[in-house]
Amino acid sequence: MSHRASRVSRTVLLGALALVASGCLPVPVTEQGRDVASLYDLFMIAAAGVFVIVIGLLAWTILRYRGAPGRDAQLPAQTSAKLIFEVVWWTVPTLLVAVLAVLTIGVLNQVDARAEEPDLVVDVAGYQWGWEFTYRDSGVVVNGTAADPATIELPVDRTVAFMISSRDVVHSFSIPNFLIKRDAIPSRDNRFDVLIEDEGTYSGQCGEFCGLLHSRQVFEIRAVSPDRFDRWLADQEAATP
């Protein structure tokens, strides 16, 4: 390999590494989110490999086989297809996506899994432009608008099921740190379950364009210890007339 070519391939490699290092998901804070993040990391490794190989080949070819400019330059050897190459580059991508598909389906089953008896069920209703949260067993309701968004609390280490619906147009219930969203569709119910592992405050937002104030259809989730959560819920219940 020529000197220039090796320098280029090194640059490409470093660039790809920087890419991998920077392209990380937000810190996942749920059990399901951690599964998604590890899947994402595996995809990132495969992506970096593909990127380095293809860009490397391309860069090397460009540097190695530069010819003279002009339409009348000498023609190179007129090679054409070779079966062995064709077989290789139909097979390798097929194997790669097969592996990615298997990994995907494993995680998909975990992310889509629904608890038989979740510890807590929260009904989530989207509307133009806010969210209403109803805690099913206690009947506590928290709602918000674009000007005054809702803030709710949830317990860590408990399975929480969100039952998602809409009162008007399509919205999407999305919490970036949970690495998940589900559409809120009128006349249809949707659901996902999470087990929050880390305490903290997480912002949420509408993920599907829903009209004028879509950008302000936000909410906040405070994940707290189960004890604190129970107290908060009792306070809310007492405050409800």
Added chain:
Amino acid sequence: MTTVEQPMPDAQRRHVLKHADDGLIGWLTTTDHKRIGILYMVSAFIFFLVAGLMSLVMRAELAIPELQLLDLQTYNQLFTMHGTAMIFFFATPMVIGLANYLIPLQIGAPDVAFPRLNAFTYWLFIFSALIVFGGFFVTAGAAAFGWYGYPPLSTKTFSPSVGADLWVVGLLLSGVASILGSVNILATIFALRAPGMTMFRLPLFTWNILVTSILILFSFPVLGAALALLFIDRNFGGSVFTTAGDPLVYQHLFWFFGHPEVYIIALPFFGVVTEIVPVFSRKPLFGYKAFVFATILIGAYSFSVWAHHMFTTGAVSTVYFAITSFLIAIPTGVKFFGWIATMWRGSLWFATPMLYVVGMMAMFLIGGITGVFLASPPIDYAVHDTYYVVAHMHYVLFGTSVFAMFGGLFYWFPKFTGRMLDERLGKVQFWLLFVGFNVTFFPMHQLGIDGMPRRIGDYAAERGWNDLNLLASGGSVLIAVAVLLFLWNFWTSRSLGLPAGDDPWGGHTLEWATSSPPPHHNFTSLPPITSDRPLLDLRVRGPVRQGGEPVGPSEDERAGADDGGGRG
């Protein structure tokens, strides 16, 4: 327009048309595929400028948090019309323009199969675009529900503006224009090939357009159905897509069209790349038949992946659509290897067209890779409808419809006009565009990963999205400068560019075997056609007996291929 009662002898017909051709009236009434092609390309480029301007305004608004320039309603109209115009009035008609100009030339035909239908199609497209843009001039403003217009948001209750009706009707008409255009192109390719131009000797650009036309034929009617039903819902109480019916059915219909549409844009530009790479490598394409097969496979698969746009609805089979979406990466990857193998051991000439084409490969590679991420439902759940998707789709759409388009325009401009575009300006433009594009769109991956949703005109300063947004907006200025440079280059080179001659690049395909610009009916004589690269064959094999077969066996015969002579 001259009415021809009976077929005229060719010479006489040319004479009559020549007089009608001069001046503005000649252009407005033309049925010549080359002029219609140019009209399409120029109009599409104007819509690119309009939609590009809208995006610059959006980027200016997003440069810093909260609202400064616009109100939210205007922002919502802008992204809706930007997306709509880029897809329906820039990328798609640019493809049809290139096809119009090049297909008859590449297959050795005098014109398209139905020249008058062709003119009608063009004017219908212009009419439809004016209807959609008319939305800006009605009181309540243009459509503001995103380029895919999901109900119930797009129903009258939530989007009462007449602008929304104009959007529906305009897109419906533009769909009719696309369908008629594709019929014309298919008829041309099937019926008007020169003797010797068998299906397996068609240039790859023509193959890609052939498959694209089939995609148009199968997908646009479905869009038409969805839009017609939406129109009925909006104006006559149809209740198809309202909660009384099912809003999700619209999503299925739209994406059954919408995903093939992505390939309607991508495939022709893959075709452009596949034309340019061999010419500037001075070698035949590596694996012609594999390219044809990959193209057909991509076209077929593109009808099976639509609901990957709907993973988060929780109402589709995620596993099925994930697997079909993964599969479509394979034939696309194969094309990359074919391009690189064509360059391998070639003698590469880095003229401007080749520069853009390599740029396209790098950009589409990134867009393709992020596409595989999005095909995985758990990852899609996380980044769906965030800026990650905005980044992904611009790497795919901009990579093809802008990078490969500029490659194609630099490559074929000499054929269109007889003059070269300035190479030096072209190279400066390329680097500006390349840097500007990546500075604008690469950071958006991270913004999306950090949870920034798409389609928001403002965002709170505390979310941590400020720096990357500022960076992205800065990059968009570089893109604008690059495009202005092209306009300057185009304007001056039209009359002052270096004379190009018939074949400035050493082209492989028939369009280079005639004058630049070509005469009214394209060819006075054709070289023998024994492969997909008749002109390269001439150069490799040397002189040919007048009107006879070239000396020595053709590549196809040596490879033991079974497609004989005559029309395939």
